Amino acid sequence: MKENSPMAIFSRRAWIRGGGAGIAVLLAKPRLLAQDTKVGDALQSMSSLTGTKLEHRWVEPTATLVSAILEDSKSLRSLDLGGIEPAITFSAR
């Protein structure tokens, strides 16, 4: 299995979502996957543009989670929802 296959990403996402132990490993020993490295670079770039500061040691777990969510979102993004508006609406008060 390739390291950045969907299964590897899924496992890493679950690992991240598990909290403490998994994240502690990533914080101590960064090992970004190829895809996550790109996301990590993007996050750093966005930080400088938006002023949203992301501490260096949080790049790894954050990039891994963002990458996994984007991977999971392919089906959602491919949905053709026609003219359906967002569930949240606003009205004058």
Next chain:
Amino acid sequence: MTEELISRPISELAPLLRKRAISPVELFDATLQRIHRLQPKLNSFITITEEKGRQAAIRAEDEIRHGYYRGPLHGIPISIKDLFATRGVRTTAGSRILANWVPDYDATAVAKLHEAGMVMIGKTHMHEFAYGVTSDNPHYGPARNPWDAMRVPGGSSGGSGAAVASSQCAASLASDSGGSIRIPSAVCSVVGLKPTYGRVSRHGAIPLAWSLDHVGPIAKTVEDAAIVLSATAGPDSKDLSSSSRFVPDYQKEMMGDIRGLRVGIPLHFFLDHVDPEIGYAVNRAIRKLEALGMKAVEIDIPGLENCAAMEAHINLAEAASYHEQYLKKQADAYGPGVRTDLEAGRFLLASDYVKSQRARAWLQRNFNDAFGNADVIVSPTVPAFPPVVGQVWVQSGDRREHIVDAFVRFNIPYDLTDLPAISVPCGFGSTGLPIGLQIAGRAFEEATILKVAHAYEQSTEWHLASPALD
């Protein structure tokens, strides 16, 4: 006062309190004694409100003695998830950031419970900022499951589920954004009701995700859940999403006949990747509902496979927005799991958030179509049994998956669609761990799901079992 007495449901305690056969103060003291005995083992509470609770019990006793009986919650020991603002009582949301926050106001639902005469006995343990399903909290330690103290009680309202199941309170006020009421209810063998979005005010509840957050009860029985819902539901000018729809007397409404109602059996998703013992128990429950006169109909709901992604975008983006200032100033005070979620939420695309909200509207339409053919939809509440504390992998039938993915899977659709859903006990696995049956209904038709849940509950004995803790 005997332990047997404090383990009774509100519907049995209330008449005894009303006719002064038992005293609110004695009930409070006996319950408090049980909390002190079980807290080292189960860690169900973050704060125990001993003094304020006793004052409320004394007041209730005095009022009842003078003929001023407020209703079925008068003098009843209730716990409040530590997510809700409580005037003069610290409210941590399970976090270090709010560890010393003492609000000067009550959340609306808490205020309504006070008006109904509850005796607030404590603030229950929870996952940090409600952001998880294990209640394994880096700041307050793990809450534990009364049915097996080695295991998690679910979450995020894990302390509430465990406290009700172990009779450390008669009921608890909790919140649900991805299953946080129903998950602990299922794995602790109690009843958890997530009402329709807007049915109960969210004012004073620390947000997880504004558009997904729901407030509702965890109780020993369906009738008790109906009692607490009746006391807390209704419009609130402080919550713009609260509904002004008429609030029925749910305790009365749930007593009706279920013969002829249609129970929807999903063709896919809701019964996929489920532990065989849980699947068996849910199928047995469906047969029971049929035996009670309901008609089983198969239903199909498109779009459910996108729920996890929709929830991730909405939840993370809204949570990151709420926590923005805390992240800037006190980021190191978060546990690593929640910190990662919040950091990630700051980097998701706005277009994905909006797409998720559009897909949510589409999903609501699909559920509305399904509810054209069914009055309720049933499923397992969770597809797997709770793991031991510290473990995050569960076996959901043919799928080994992370507990978050597993436990929220059947819950998220009803948070995304705002629809009411209740979890009721429907059995135990061979290892003695509880199983929950989820019953969902149309918007603002809480009375219907309560009615079906009550009929099912009264035809079984699962709700009568209690964990051996001594």
